[in-house]
Amino acid sequence: MVKVLLWGSLADLAGGAREVAVEAATLRELLDGLARDHPGLRPELDRGVSVSIDGRIYNDSWFTPIGPESEVVLLKRLQGG
Amino acid sequence: MRFEAPRSVEEAVTALAGQTGAHVLAGGTDLLVKLRAEMIEPELIVDIKRIAGMRDVVAEDGGWRIGAAVSGAEMGEHAGLCADWPGVVEAVGLIGSTQVQGRATLAGNLCNASPAADSVPAMVAAGAVVRVVGPKGTRDVAVIDIPKAPGKTTLAAGEFIASVFLPARGARSGDAYLRFIPRTEMDIAVVGCGIALSLDAAGRVAAARVSLGAVGPKVMLVDAAAEAIQGRVLDEAALADLAAVCSAAATPIDDKRGTVDFRRHVSGVLARRAAVIAEARAKGEQA
Amino acid sequence: MSRIHVTTTVNGDATEFLCDAEATLLDVLRDELGLTGTKEGCGTGDCGACSVTVDGRLVCSCLMLGAEAEGREITTIEGMAAGDTLHPLQQKFIEMAALQCGICTPGILVAAKSLLERNPDPSEEEVRYWLAGNLCRCTGYDKIIRAVMETAADMRRAS
């Protein structure tokens, strides 16, 4: 199981837990698992998120591997100028 | 729209006579902005730059007659003007950029009738007189009497300014113009102040003219400011009185460029600073 | 509404064109003569991107009518290099990275050349005030000012 840190207001939508565990070995499995296990997160996931895996930020790459000990943090989808 | 570039004043007067929607073009730095913004839709533009004398600076009665199409840059390169009326030259030099200086004129700045025009308070302080030509002939008018309201002048239909006359400077006299802008260049004056003064042999103010711009619907000549320093050495007390009178005389509005309080306060600040410069010039010091 | 016939000199070449009375010199240069090196950034004389010289005097071409060009000598950025030999300012701007996007560059070069023709040894303050009407949003002006001053120094040494 991968532990995923949620941002504050996202935690409220996941039942209040700041950290949730998801069975996932890749980014895609992680996002699918979150949507499945925590339907309250779906609107935010649909709007798009970025994911920090061990301090590196990923936006799109589904098959980015995630280790069981990886630090995984959901972030609002990054924008730039 | 038609464009004409007459070669004589008479031709220009004829072209303008009876023509509605006619505009005179000298430097064009205001006119073209309005044209582009569709604030005006002229039927006719009369370019006066090709009229003989319009681009000349001529000595006259100890003063200088400046053709209506003489640009700010040309004034700044004229040694006689710079020596006699540095405040007026600096004021016109503050209008816009180097590029705008290549075209902008005293007459145009005056006829644009913006309350914030930089050269106008300086001309008013200098006691400048413009020569107006038109269908009814020629008349000389003090600069202070040209602006009527924001964007409006006292010129009659078909009239235009042919030249600006800066009188003889007089002994122990100097002028200065300062304005406040948020940046160091390229802004419209938030407050402007022109001062011309003469000193007596003892260094007291013998005569003064103090003008303010951008703090009322049109440029103002502040007689009370002149009275406040009349007969006095410009010491701290005199300067403080001058500043107070100017702040009190200002009748500004709040707008995107400044507030009432700010403009009142800065009117006094600029008057004080301009007076010091004018005094130094009157004493023949570099300032 | 008939168009106005204008005979003038552009970058040393005798040139004729027809223009509407309300067309600016900038419109004429860009749309009639194909000289698009002169840029329009504002149309109100506030940005300097349209700088050209008229009879040697630096002006904004957006603030001058095309019809006024009759009999004048206009110089634009396209007239700055001699064939494939760049003007020293042009060369220095490239070497010192004095441009990023490059939209303000033609106007700044025309203005800087005009400055150095009048004042071969300008102070930093003089360069900054001379160019105050040429807006640049990319560079913060630092490298532009340095390039103008270094070019002036090079040109003084060479003369």
Place this chain on the structure above:
Amino acid sequence: MALDDTKKTKDFKVVGTRPNRPDGIDKVTGRARFGADMVAPGMLTGRILRSPHAHARILRIDTSKAEALPGVKAVVTRADFGDVPDHVANVIDNCMAGDKALYDGHAVAAVAANSAAVARKALKLIEVEYEVLPHVTDVDAAMKPGAPVLHEGWQQETVPAGYSGNVISRVEFGHGDVEAGLAKADRVVARTYRTGATHQGYIEPHACLATMSADGQGDLWVCTQGHYMVRNVCAAILGMEQGQLRVTASEIGGGFGGKTVVFLEPVALMLAKKSGRPVKMVMSRSEVLRATGPTASTSIDVRIGMKKDGRITAAFAELRYQGGAYPGSPVDMGSMSAFAPYDLENVKTVGWDVVSNRPKAAAYRAPGAPMAAFAVESAIDELARGFGLDPLAVRLMNGAKEGTRASYGPTYPAIGLIATLEAAHTHPHWTAPLGENQGRGVACGFWFNFGGDTCVSLNVTPDGTVTVSEGNPDIGGSRASMTMMAAEELGIPYDQVRTIIADTGSLGQNEVTDGSRVTFAVGLATIEAARAAKREMCKRAAMIWGIDEEAVEWEDGAARPAGPNAGKFPPMTIKEIAAVASNTGGPIAGHHEVTAEGAGVSFGTHMVDVEVDPDTGATRILRYTVFQDAGRAVHPSYVEGQFQGGAVQGIGWALNEEYIYGEDGILQNAGFLDYRIPVASDLPMIDTVILEIPNPGHPYGVRGVGETPIVPPLAAVANAVSAAAGVRMTRLPMSPPRVLAAMQAAKG
């Protein structure tokens, strides 16, 4: 073949030098073609009619008189676009108003005519019947119940009850217990800060030239930060297949985030479609200011607690950003970046996205971060000065480093904040004497940086020189940087490589030039494309020599036999291999397509001295130094240029730039005269110190550098002005009337 994954500094031959840019001569001679410089045979002029109201229902648009005007070839309104896919609905509504005009300058109709004069006249003949509605432009006013609501039913589930419908979303980040942390502080600063809306202020107005054929093929020439984005968005809006619309990026005259969205392009295509003629559209400066760009105006509450030794015990910020007429203000980024430079036990940010009757905010260089940094860095400065502590020492004590848990969640890898602070602390600027009415300010800033979809194609020509095609408009010298990285990797001289920006028909999808991504992501793809070409050239040499591919290595621009059994062959240069490419399997190329991830975050520290005129409140910038981590400076001159340009944009934001709306909701300063960006005479030289803490996510260690430099200056200047004026300035811009009023109020 053996290829090192990362190069060490000492190995670089091209990277780190300062060659002339490949587009230099075009740009100094006026030959470079920008958006408005293109023409097409039979071209029409397109123009847009814009709303004179801040908020109005559009009851009726009658275009018949305009259509009847001789010379008018097409008139377009929102109705011509019909239904569009959801993801571009707001985009087209912003380009052409639907039921309501939502801000002063909102487009309501467009014409194409055979001259500009006819087009102008035609606009005047379009009759629009408006029902003027109440409007709101201030962020705090827009949030209040009872405020005029722009969009009914758009509020997200994240917003609690009791807020105006203009509040679109709420977001919260952080960790620890802020209230408990504040209780431990020796002093808590609690203040509200406000920033005005600023515009990106690029000197080149938006421009494009569109053609549409009857068979559905379209072509677009446009100044944009992302022509692939333009293609995808326009195709969706016009119901075209993406492959049928070819977009070519012109040279771009500045963007800073403001050219990451479409404004004219779908309209120009629709006009071209209806008229059957090419249509060119160029905005005026007032259109640029009224209807493109700007950034959000903000209102931010900050509470920070500090022990008297300088340790921060807790930090809280509530950020309210109005992003104009449609959702999507950069408040999320502001909330995530606000406390990113600090190692905090207790931290929380709350962000509110608010709509109002202003043009929709576009990204502006590190979108959302400068305002947040202004508030946070001001509060930290006030605390440090209040305790008599060195503001840099306080930042060093609390600064984030490798292993710090960021306020937005993740744990930092190697980062450069402390390096910038230490460089600032030991720099002579920090201890230089100050005169009367002068003050010095410092502030830190952070930005994420991105990667994203990227394609590069590298081709070896028959004579052995190299062309590189990339898909990101070159906004500040990136062709030079790509050329350098290709030359570095191939071991050939810089002048043997030429890089071009390819059109959308020539490469796969490329993310917009944004997020400081290009030198990082396109650089990465360029290096990988070069490596692919090298592998191919090693293979060709191996064929010629009759040895194994593995026995060939690439060094200094040539294939060489390597290893004990490779045999003794003289090296084959790229030119020699290219000359016989047709005999050894065909043309040689390398290409790389990637969604680049792993852009390294970036930090900077700025230091500024100012003098404030006590009589007028006018501020003069006396000295300015930027310290920033660039990871690896590929072309140091362009890195410096980014630092300097970002700093000066921030100075403008701090001192003079702002959107000024009247009571009527009309923008009062839609021109460069009163929208006051810094001019040359306002500024000193901007000194720079480049730190290089390599990004492990890039083969050469590159980090994006473009955005971070605009984050610290708002606060750095505010801290300096506050020190010089003797009063804390909490509102931007610090225009002279505001500074003077604050000084007078402080005197009592």
